[in-house]
Amino acid sequence: MGRSGIKPLLENLLISDIAAEGKAIARYQGMVIFVTQCVPGDIVDVQIIRKRKRYMEGYPVKFHSYSEVRSKPFCKHFGVCGGCKWQHLPYVEQLKFKERQVSETLVRIGKVPAGVILPILPSEKQVAYRNKLEFTFSDNRWLTHDEINSLEPDIERRGLGFHIPGKFDKVLNIEECYLQPEPSNKIREFVREYALRNNLQFFNLIHQTGLLRNLIIRNNLDGEVMVIVSFYRNDTDSIHRMLNDIAVNFPDIVSLLYVINPKANDTLNDMDVKLFRGKDHLVEKMEELEFRISPKSFFQTNTTQAYKLYSTVREFAGLSGTETVYDLYTGTGTIALFMAHACDKIIGLEYVNEAIEDAIKNAEINNIHNASFFAGDIRELLNENFIKENGHPDIIITDPPRTGMHADVVKAIIETAPEKIVYVSCNPATQARDIELLSSRYSLTRSQPVDMFPFTHHVENVALLELVDNSV
Numbered sequence: 001m002g003r004s005g006i007k008p009l010l011e012n013l014l015i016s017d018i019a020a021e022g023k024a025i026a027r028y029q030g031m032v033i034f035v036t037q038c039v040p041g042d043i044v045d046v047q048i049i050r051k052r053k054r055y056m057e058g059y060p061v062k063f064h065s066y067s068e069v070r071s072k073p074f075c076k077h078f079g080v081c082g083g084c085k086w087q088h089l090p091y092v093e094q095l096k097f098k099e100r101q102v103s104e105t106l107v108r109i110g111k112v113p114a115g116v117i118l119p120i121l122p123s124e125k126q127v128a129y130r131n132k133l134e135f136t137f138s139d140n141r142w143l144t145h146d147e148i149n150s151l152e153p154d155i156e157r158r159g160l161g162f163h164i165p166g167k168f169d170k171v172l173n174i175e176e177c178y179l180q181p182e183p184s185n186k187i188r189e190f191v192r193e194y195a196l197r198n199n200l201q202f203f204n205l206i207h208q209t210g211l212l213r214n215l216i217i218r219n220n221l222d223g224e225v226m227v228i229v230s231f232y233r234n235d236t237d238s239i240h241r242m243l244n245d246i247a248v249n250f251p252d253i254v255s256l257l258y259v260i261n262p263k264a265n266d267t268l269n270d271m272d273v274k275l276f277r278g279k280d281h282l283v284e285k286m287e288e289l290e291f292r293i294s295p296k297s298f299f300q301t302n303t304t305q306a307y308k309l310y311s312t313v314r315e316f317a318g319l320s321g322t323e324t325v326y327d328l329y330t331g332t333g334t335i336a337l338f339m340a341h342a343c344d345k346i347i348g349l350e351y352v353n354e355a356i357e358d359a360i361k362n363a364e365i366n367n368i369h370n371a372s373f374f375a376g377d378i379r380e381l382l383n384e385n386f387i388k389e390n391g392h393p394d395i396i397i398t399d400p401p402r403t404g405m406h407a408d409v410v411k412a413i414i415e416t417a418p419e420k421i422v423y424v425s426c427n428p429a430t431q432a433r434d435i436e437l438l439s440s441r442y443s444l445t446r447s448q449p450v451d452m453f454p455f456t457h458h459v460e461n462v463a464l465l466e467l468v469d470n471s472v
Contacts, residue, residue, distance in 0.1 A: 007048040012064060015042040018097045020105065020429070022085055022457025023057075033058060037079055039089050041067025069093050074127075074178065080144060081172050082165035083179065084455040091454060095120050098459040102428045102449045106463075110432035112444040120449040120459070121308050128181040129302045129454065131219050131284075135160050135188055136266070137195070137212040138171035139202040158202040160192040160215065169205045183252055184217050187227060191215055194245055203232055211235055214266055218293065220284045221303055226255035228273065228295050234260045243276045254278045257295055269296055269354060286310070289337060289366050297358050298331050302452045309424065309460060310338045312448045313397060316422045316464040319343045323394040326418070328378055328409070333359025333371065335397060335424070340371045347390050348373040349381050379408040382416070393418045404430030410437045417441065421465040426452075428461050435463060443468045 013026040015038045024038035026046065032055045035046050043064040050057040073079070073087035086094050099120040106112045123129060141159030159173030173192075176185055195202065195212055203210035214230035227246065231239055239258060247256050256277045259268055273295040282293040286307055293299050300306035313335055317325070319342040327336040330348030332355050340346050340363075348371065350356050356375040363371045372390070374381055387393070396418045398405060404427065405413075413421065414437075421442060425431035435444055442465040450460045 007051065007058075009045060009047050009061065010058070011045045013044055013046050015040050015044065015067070018089075018457075020101050020457070028056075031056060035060060036085075037088065039067045039070050039093075041069060076176065077172060077174060080142070080164070081162055081174070083162065083177075086455045086457065089455075091122070091126055094454065095122055095451060098451060098457070099449055101457075102447065102459060102461050105428040105432045106435065106444070106447060108432070109429060110435040110444065111439065112432075112435065112447075116444055117447040117449070120451055121305075121312070123302065123451045123454045124304050125302075126454040127178040129304070130179045131221075131299065131303050132301050133177065133180045133184060133217050135174065135215045135217075136163060136171045137202040137210070137214065138169075139204045139210055140169075142167070142170040142172045156196070158196060160188060160195075160202075180217065181219060181223075183225065183250055184219070187217055187225070187246070187250055187253075188215060190249055191229070191242075191246065194242060198238075198242070200238060200242070208232075208264065211238065213261055216295075218282060220282045220293070222285075223252060224254045224282055225250070225252045226257070226282050226293070226295070227253050228257045228259065228268075230259050230261050230266065230268065232260075232262060240276075247277050255280060255282060259295075286338065288341075291332070291334060291337075291362055292358065292365055294358065296354060298355060299334065300452070305450060305452045306334070309450050309452070309462065310335055312450065312462045313422050313424060314339055314342060316446060316448070316462060317342075317395050317397065317420065319395070324391040326382075326393040326396045328382070328396060328398040328405075329400045330359060330373065331355050331399070333362055333373060335399060336371055336373075337362055337366060337368055339397070340368045343370070343395075345370040345372070345391065347371075347393070349378050350375055351377055379406055379412070382409065382412040387416060392416070395420045395422065397422045397424070399424040400430075402427040402430065404434050407437070410434055414438060414441055417467060419467050421463075423463040423465065425461050425463070426458065428459065431461060431463060435465065438465055441467060 010028050015024045015026050017025040019025050023034040026033040034057045036059050044060040045062040046058040047061045048056050048058040071090045078087050103117045137160050139158050142164050161172045161174035164170040201210040203213045213232050216228040218226040257273050259271045259273045284291045323343045325343045325346040327348045330336050330350045333348050336346045336348040353375040356373045359373045445466050446464040448462045452460050
């Protein structure tokens with residue numbers, strides 16, 4: 001392995017598998033090596049960059065032979081940009097690994113039988129599937145190896161794009177992105193060229209200087225577009241001239257907004273978003289429902305797959321129309337409202353107050369009167385008094401963040417003892433952990449993986465747990 005402190009170059013390693021977090025796996029002298037930008041079947045030389053007791057991490061410096069399953073990446077930014085890391089893996093192979101990830105995780109951590117796991121639901125769209133992207137302005141963008149080696153003295157350092165993974169202050173200038181339908185690319189390119197042409201200051205995150213901070217583009221399935229531009233300071237003349245030119249050149253923009261954000265971070269949840277032209281929201285339709293999407297609203301970023309996800313939740317719940325349903329971590333109430341017509345009443349719980357406000361508005365828009373929403377810490381809300389006031393849940397739906405449910409919430413669910421739990425998760429590992437905790441009274445009877453994010457390792461999973469121990 002060489003002298004202590006010197007990272008070795010390991011030659012002729014066979015890439016044998018894909019890890020749960022999406023990196024490829026090789027083995028050397030009994031140790032696992034995580035390698036970027038490889039697929040099973042590649043034979044490569046790997047430069048090690050990190051050594052631990054049980055594993056190493058590295059990147060390929062030479063390919064001796066390529067795997068038969070390897071595909072050619074379609075994006076010029078592949079390998080530098082942090083998104084779409086599986087472009088070199090055919091989509092059918094991505095689905096196999098995601099399905100296996102869910103299965104192995106549930107069996108290993110959740111101790112459940114593999115036979116209850118259904119085949120993964122593929123995404124109808126593999127590109128242009130996102131309804132929201134956020135780009136960052138930088139006056140000191142990331143330079144590619146080709147740009148560094150070009151030795152051009154006057155290379156443009158301002159850029160608009162995505163943060164480089166692990167480099168909070170570096171932004172890769174994006175020239176074309178395949179994640180969102182047009183006019184997303186055209187809007188981003190126009191905004192950057194306008195800013196360069198008019199010599200507007202791009203933001204410097206370290207020094208907290210500049211004018212232009214972020215560009216957010218949202219769209220719905222009808223092709224309507226929302227654009228939000230975030231500025232660091234209130235330069236009214238420059239801001240209005242820029243926004244007016246955007247509006248004139250892109251009539252598809254039905255909601256054009258801006259925000260003045262002098263904070264150290266980019267979050268807009270506590271900011272006053274101002275309407276410049278058009279409406280202050282978009283509307284997304286799903287079956288007979290309409291969802292109001294405001295600048296701060298959370299909405300699943302793959303709309304067509306969100307419909308499959310919600311349909312799976314409804315199917316697993318098996319509602320007859322008489323049930324009382326609790327929807328934990330309800331967010332803006334999308335799942336709750338999607339289910340409302342099929343049950344007697346539904347109660348949504350969420351710790352973000354602004355999300356609950358959106359949920360209430362969406363219920364009003366859709367004339368749904370059997371849905372109630374409560375904001376607060378779910379550990380504190382889900383107690384005996386709350387259940388007495390709102391009714392005992394026949395079914396609990398839970399869609400927690402990646403960290404899963406707090407142990408106190410799991411305990412409260414067990415004590416409440418609904419007949420069914422429908423557990424939606426974006427992290428099979430924490431979902432499996434919680435399922436194992438619930439196994440004292442519940443059995444996992446069905447599991448449905450759903451691919452929401454093609455060309456990434458991320459996968460959603462819907463699990464149905466049914467009560468098997470009725471003792472108090």
